[in-house]
Amino acid sequence: xxxNITMPALSPTMEEGNLAKWLVKEGDQVSAGxxxxxxxxxxxxxxxxxxxxxxxxxxxxxxxxxxxxxNALIAVLLEDGExxxxxxxxxxxxxxxxxxxxxxxxxxxxxxxxxxxxxxxTDPVPAPxxxxxxxxxxxxxxxxxxxxxxxxxxxxxxxxxxxxxVKRDIEAALEAGTGKAAPAAAEAPKAAAAAAPVAxxxxxxxxxLFDKDSYELVPHDGMRKTIAKRLTESKQTIPHxxxxxDVELDALLALRAQLNDAAAKDKDGKPAYKLSVNxxxxxxxxxxxxxxxxxxVSWTDDNMVMHKHADVGVAVSIPGGLITPIIRSAEEKxxxxxxxxxxxxxxRAKERKLKPEEYQGxxxxxxxxxxxxxxNFSAVVNPPHATILAVGAGEKRPVVKxxxxxxxxxxxxxxSTDHRCVDGALGAELLAAFKGYIENPMSMLV
Amino acid sequence: MADTNYDxxxxxxxxxxxxxxxxxxxxxxxxxxxxxxxxxxxxLNWGCIPxxxxxxxxxxxxxxxxxxxxxxxxxxxxxxxxxxxVARSRGVSARLNGGVGFLMKKNKIDVIWxxxxxxxxxEISVGKSTKPVVEPxxxxxxxxxxxxxxxxxxxxxxxxARPRALPGIEPDGKLxxxxxxxxxxxxxxxxxxxxGSGAIGIEFASFYRSMGVDVTVVELMANVMPVExxxxxxxxxxxxxxxxxxxxxxxxxxxxDKAANSxxxxxxxxxxxxxxxxxxxxxxxxxxxxxxxxxxxxxxxxKTDRGCVVIxxxxxxxxxxxxxxxxxxxxxxxxxxxxxxxVICIEKIAGVPGVHAMDHRKIPGCTYCxxxxxxxxxxxxxxxxxxxEIRVGRYMFNANGKAIALGEDxxxxxxxxxxxxxxxxxxxMCGAEVTELIQGFVVAMxxxxxxxxxxxxxxxxxxxxxMMKESVLDAYGKVLNA
Numbered sequence: 036x037x038x039n040i041t042m043p044a045l046s047p048t049m050e051e052g053n054l055a056k057w058l059v060k061e062g063d064q065v066s067a068g069x070x071x072x073x074x075x076x077x078x079x080x081x082x083x084x085x086x087x088x089x090x091x092x093x094x095x096x097x098x099x100x101x102x103x104x105x106n107a108l109i110a111v112l113l114e115d116g117e118x119x120x121x122x123x124x125x126x127x128x129x130x131x132x133x134x135x136x137x138x139x140x141x142x143x144x145x146x147x148x149x150x151x152x153x154x155x156x157t158d159p160v161p162a163p164x165x166x167x168x169x170x171x172x173x174x175x176x177x178x179x180x181x182x183x184x185x186x187x188x189x190x191x192x193x194x195x196x197x198x199x200x201v202k203r204d205i206e207a208a209l210e211a212g213t214g215k216a217a218p219a220a221a222e223a224p225k226a227a228a229a230a231a232p233v234a235x236x237x238x239x240x241x242x243x244l245f246d247k248d249s250y251e252l253v254p255h256d257g258m259r260k261t262i263a264k265r266l267t268e269s270k271q272t273i274p275h276x277x278x279x280x281d282v283e284l285d286a287l288l289a290l291r292a293q294l295n296d297a298a299a300k301d302k303d304g305k306p307a308y309k310l311s312v313n314x315x316x317x318x319x320x321x322x323x324x325x326x327x328x329x330x331x332v333s334w335t336d337d338n339m340v341m342h343k344h345a346d347v348g349v350a351v352s353i354p355g356g357l358i359t360p361i362i363r364s365a366e367e368k369x370x371x372x373x374x375x376x377x378x379x380x381x382x383r384a385k386e387r388k389l390k391p392e393e394y395q396g397x398x399x400x401x402x403x404x405x406x407x408x409x410x411n412f413s414a415v416v417n418p419p420h421a422t423i424l425a426v427g428a429g430e431k432r433p434v435v436k437x438x439x440x441x442x443x444x445x446x447x448x449x450x451s452t453d454h455r456c457v458d459g460a461l462g463a464e465l466l467a468a469f470k471g472y473i474e475n476p477m478s479m480l481v
Numbered sequence: 482m483a484d485t486n487y488d489x490x491x492x493x494x495x496x497x498x499x500x501x502x503x504x505x506x507x508x509x510x511x512x513x514x515x516x517x518x519x520x521x522x523x524x525l526n527w528g529c530i531p532x533x534x535x536x537x538x539x540x541x542x543x544x545x546x547x548x549x550x551x552x553x554x555x556x557x558x559x560x561x562x563x564x565x566x567v568a569r570s571r572g573v574s575a576r577l578n579g580g581v582g583f584l585m586k587k588n589k590i591d592v593i594w595x596x597x598x599x600x601x602x603x604e605i606s607v608g609k610s611t612k613p614v615v616e617p618x619x620x621x622x623x624x625x626x627x628x629x630x631x632x633x634x635x636x637x638x639x640x641x642a643r644p645r646a647l648p649g650i651e652p653d654g655k656l657x658x659x660x661x662x663x664x665x666x667x668x669x670x671x672x673x674x675x676x677g678s679g680a681i682g683i684e685f686a687s688f689y690r691s692m693g694v695d696v697t698v699v700e701l702m703a704n705v706m707p708v709e710x711x712x713x714x715x716x717x718x719x720x721x722x723x724x725x726x727x728x729x730x731x732x733x734x735x736x737x738d739k740a741a742n743s744x745x746x747x748x749x750x751x752x753x754x755x756x757x758x759x760x761x762x763x764x765x766x767x768x769x770x771x772x773x774x775x776x777x778x779x780x781x782x783x784k785t786d787r788g789c790v791v792i793x794x795x796x797x798x799x800x801x802x803x804x805x806x807x808x809x810x811x812x813x814x815x816x817x818x819x820x821x822x823x824v825i826c827i828e829k830i831a832g833v834p835g836v837h838a839m840d841h842r843k844i845p846g847c848t849y850c851x852x853x854x855x856x857x858x859x860x861x862x863x864x865x866x867x868x869x870e871i872r873v874g875r876y877m878f879n880a881n882g883k884a885i886a887l888g889e890d891x892x893x894x895x896x897x898x899x900x901x902x903x904x905x906x907x908x909x910m911c912g913a914e915v916t917e918l919i920q921g922f923v924v925a926m927x928x929x930x931x932x933x934x935x936x937x938x939x940x941x942x943x944x945x946x947x948m949m950k951e952s953v954l955d956a957y958g959k960v961l962n963a
Contacts, residue, residue: 176927176929177929179902179903179931183901203837
């Protein structure tokens with residue numbers, strides 16, 4: 036009997052993904068372990084492997100389809116001797132495999148189904164097949180408010196009598212923002228669109244400001260949507276507070292040169308590690324958080340989440356967006372480990388091959404634009420983090436030392452904090468600790 | 482030994498308490514209710530219900546006095562017989578008091594007679610009532626349980642409220658009345674000063690005015706019935722003054738001199754001038770306050786604030802297993818708020834799915850003066866204060882066929898919508914029967930209709946309710962009959 040291939044869940048929280056690409060076509064023979072498709076989640080692209088062997092009988096979900104629900108049928112494999120007539124895709128979404136192997140009769144094709152329907156019908160409108168298509172009960176005011184705020188009622192759950200969507204549900208969705216409110220919805224494709232809680236100007240409103248042939252439209256991919264959603268949420272719900280400080284790098288640069296020179300080399304002459312300023316910044320921030328544990332927190336409405344380790348996310352710019360892979364427990368790791376891990380994560384990030392657990396979570400983040408010559412900037416806190424450190428370029432600057440003008444290599448950093456959990460003074464304390472490690476870098480080694 | 486252990490004990494059998502008890506029994510809880518004085522509480526014995534009976538007499542009296550304008554001639558003189566008017570009011574109260582007793586029995590709710598005191602979590606002791614009895618009192622129902630210690634998993638405090646007294650002007654039951662004495666005058670006074678123009682004050686003022694008494698109302702705020710929409714307050718004031726009621730606003734009674742059979746109220750107005758008004762009695766109607774004393778709240782460490790028990794959305798106090806509902810749990814001190822609060826509280830205890838906190842904006846309020854006043858939701862001033870953009874619609878009784886036919890063409894309806902969403906934010910009315918009309922808008926609000934559904938609703942002709950639709954149409958510039 037035919038084998039159903041369904042949309043895999045690439046992480047425990049994944050509810051839907053985009054079917055980026057098919058690597059097989061109908062009629063191809065596949066064996067277990069063959070890569071048959073690529074799935075794009077919010078930030079990563081993952082490969083789907085065949086778990087059985089057979090012939091690709093039907094591709095149900097075309098390449099490029101967005102918002103495919105987890106467990107939705109995406110393709111059907113045929114075993115030896117079966118032909119396409121054995122395929123039943125009428126169940127739509129998450130069709131279970133027909134039960135009871137030998138007894139399963141061939142399911143009528145669509146034309147005969149309509150015939151049956153027409154005979155029995157008293158209602159001209161065919162009854163919806165699956166759970167979708169049913170009437171959504173909502174109050175007139177809820178409908179009006181949803182429309183005004185660009186919400187999709189299908190993406191909401193009603194708390195009124197018999198599940199009716201009422202005003203408080205709309206308000207709750209608006210308040211919860213993009214967080215986890217929207218995914219609670221059942222309906223697949225539109226849920227992503229509905230996730231934007233507070234609609235800016237509509238597409239039409241934007242486009243009518245430009246001549247029709249003066250632009251072209253590039254559809255958003257999953258990463259772009261996630262960036263938009265998460266950062267909008269962050270700026271709308273997190274009260275940001277910024278603290279800046281200048282740190283001198285000369286001692287750190289000297290130590291870095293010394294450490295890199297001392298790195299053991301393998302037989303090809305490749306050193307075991309090559310530390311960057313960024314690697315040392317990660318370590319310094321992690322140690323500072325260890326020293327100022329009150330700043331190593333996450334905000335929830337009911338509790339302060341006090342983290343026991345400093346998991347440092349590092350913003351990596353990749354084509355089409357950015358992603359923040361995480362160095363876990365960075366305060367415990369030697370610089371060489373951080374450095375090598377960072378190289379691996381950065382490389383795989385650029386290939387979009389990170390696993391969700393490699394970029395989800397974290398307790399803080401570093402965003403370094405020094406290599407691009409940026410002097411100073413302020414970053415957007417990426418929840419559940421309570422802080423993010425924006426790092427500028429190290430440059431020679433005049434400084435005053437002991438009343439004399441001198442030249443030092445100076446780097447400006449700006450810490451953005453979630454003021455709900457990291458107050459200004461606490462942020463300053465964290466930065467002071469950070470500055471201490473950068474300017475006395477030997478302390479990072481002990 | 483008698484069984485003294487319950488799932489739920491409710492202290493106080495006012496409209497909040499007894500309704501909660503019934504719902505509790507329906508949900509399968511073994512339920513008892515404690516009462517020290519009279520089943521049905523103030524509402525049924527000395528408040529809502531008996532005043533409505535008095536006001537009905539007043540209304541008929543008013544109509545009869547205007548019989549001629551309806552083409553009717555009444556021969557001879559018509560006079561109000563105070564004793565019979567009061568007796569009818571007490572009779573109405575007695576009938577409902579008995580009804581509550583029947584409902585308790587029908588729902589197998591034990592009635593414990595006496596004064597309850599919380600002794601420890603989950604336990605009360607019931608002793609003899611220490612409250613001075615206000616006569617006439619209905620008899621103690623048969624088959625009640627008596628003094629002793631009782632336990633329950635859940636105890637709900639529903640002890641209600643009592644008249645607030647101003648220092649120096651404390652009611653004495655003889656010259657200075659509260660609603661208790663005002664409800665059962667032995668003889669009709671010639672003149673009265675009513676201190677406070679909230680629902681209680683203005684209803685008594687209206688009643689006594691209909692009975693031909695010279696009534697002066699003194700109100701501290703700028704408008705009578707200060708919680709109402711300002712436009713409606715002013716409209717009502719004009720109508721009341723037309724009936725001969727004297728109203729002094731932005732004024733306070735600073736002192737009351739008592740003589741043998743009269744009082745002299747010193748009324749200080751905003752300009753600092755003091756006027757002396759002599760009358761047979763003064764009715765003190767400056768609000769009510771929660772009954773939080775002597776029930777053991779302190780011993781259990783129950784949080785209170787400004788004379789009321791502090792509760793969460795579901796009636797829970799800070800002490801597990803102890804709840805409070807109704808007047809004692811805070812304003813608005815209205816029977817229907819207490820009932821709903823009680824039902825929410827007990828359903829939450831029972832884990833009934835879909836229980837939601839009460840939306841305080843959807844609690845209607847009714848005042849039964851002549852003309853009546855009714856409202857729900859935000860006043861125009863409140864809506865603006867919240868920074869909302871609004872649309873306001875109005876419709877006057879003098880353009881409505883039914884109102885004219887009834888000879889009740891003085892009144893108005895006002896509605897307030899959110900300009901953007903079309904949400905009905907408030908409805909305010911003054912005129913005949915508006916206390917019965919308001920519920921149409923309350924239902925509309927609860928179903929979350931917008932102006933559109935109201936405009937598409939067919940209102941029967943000829944009725945006063947047509948004015949509700951016209952007021953909605955007016956808010957959107959579509960009024961038909963004006």
